[in-house]
Amino acid sequence: MPPRPPAPAVRGRRCRCRCSAFTLIELLAVVSIVGLLVGLLLPVLAAARIAANHVVYLSAARQLCSGYTAYHADHGGDLLLGYTPPAIGGVPVTVRDAISGQTFGYPVSDRYPWRLSPWVGDVWPLLHLHAEDPQRPAAGDAPPVAQAKAxxxxxxxxxGLNSVYLGGHAGPFYRGFSAPGNRPTRNAHVAFRAAEVRDAAAQVVFAESRLRNAGSAADPDAGLHFVSPPRANGRRWVAAGGGFEIASGLVTGLPLGRHGPAAATAFFDGHAASRTPEQLADMRGWAPRATDADWDFRSP
Known part of the structure; x- marks a missing residue:
């Protein structure tokens, strides 16, 4: 049977193809949904970044406290001296840098970092998380150059170290050392030995410290070598609205977090935790001899 011939072409017939595409309304709806999702996601990402940065500070606080513990374990229970005068009992307070081989006295030795450094390893990145790590003294540095770097x-x-109540503080409006000879004030508000700490899990040793009352030109992230308790021979700060109201006109290192309202805080038993201003307002976390939340000492 012969094949069937093809159907004759129909003159004038057109092949119509329907092409699918977004309408303007559909496109605007998609853009709106994407914008909404991005708006919901950005705060979550920002919060996650803040939390991650805060964890870094908590880890650093824990490492500092480990060094603090190692120090008093190696010194028969004597705590790391806090903010010191240039000499104690007539003996100059000095520190030695193992890298440059040089010895430094006041004003390098009066703060805690150099005295703690041999027990922490590389302590400087931990102490300068908030800023560029300054240059360190080198073996070939001339003494004035090494001194400036140190x-x-x-x-x-x-x-900041809780030097007002641990180790002693010779700075403004606090007393940890008394005349003659700037000797430690025994049997006072300061604990100089580990055995004097009653509640190790609650005792604040280090906390993020931010410099305040230093003038409008001060870096808002600047740190300070000591951290101010709420009370020390008078009211120093008050927790209010998730922040601080400063009650002292002198330069103060506030326990204020850099990544969120809570400060990374290290305790005497070695653990670190986040603490808000309200949580840090209880004096029983600062002074080993404190008997209530509003406890204070008075200088003679």
């Missing part, structure tokens, strides 16, 4: 390293650490 001083820069000791100034403005990210964490």
């Amino acid at each position: 001083y820069r390293l000791s100034v403005g650490p990210a964490f």
Whole structure:
């Protein structure tokens, strides 16, 4: 049977193809949904970044406290001296840098960082998380150059020591050393030995410290080598609205977080935790001899 011939072409017939495409309304709807999702996601990402940065500070606080513990374990229970005068009992307070081989006295040795450094390893990145790590003294540096570098390293650490109540404080409006000879004030508000700490899990040792009351030109992230408790021979700060109201006109290192409202805080038993201003307002976390939340001492 012969094949069937093809159907004759129909003159004038057109092949119509329907092409699918977004309408303007559909496109605007998609753009709106994407914008909404991005708006919801950005705060979550920002919060995650803040939390991650805060964890870094918590880890640094924990490492500092480990060095603090190693120090008093190696010194028969004597705590790391806090903010010291140039000499104690007539003996100059000095520190030695193992890298440059040089010895430094005041004003390098009066802050805690150089005295703690041999027990922490590389302590400087931990203390300068908030700023560029300054240059360190080198073996070939002339003494004045090494002194200047050592001083820069000791100034403005990210964490302040609770030197008012642990180790002693010779700075403004506090007393940890008394005349004659700037000797430690025994049987006073300061703990100089580990055995004097009653509640190790609650005792604040280090906390993020931010410099305040230093003038409008001061870096808002600048640190200070000591951290101010709420009370020390008078009211120093008050927790209010998730922040601080400063009650002292002098330069103060506030326990204020750099990544969120809570400060990374290290405790005497070695653990680190986040603490808000309200949580840090209880004096029983600061002074080993405190008997209530509003406890204070008075200088004679």
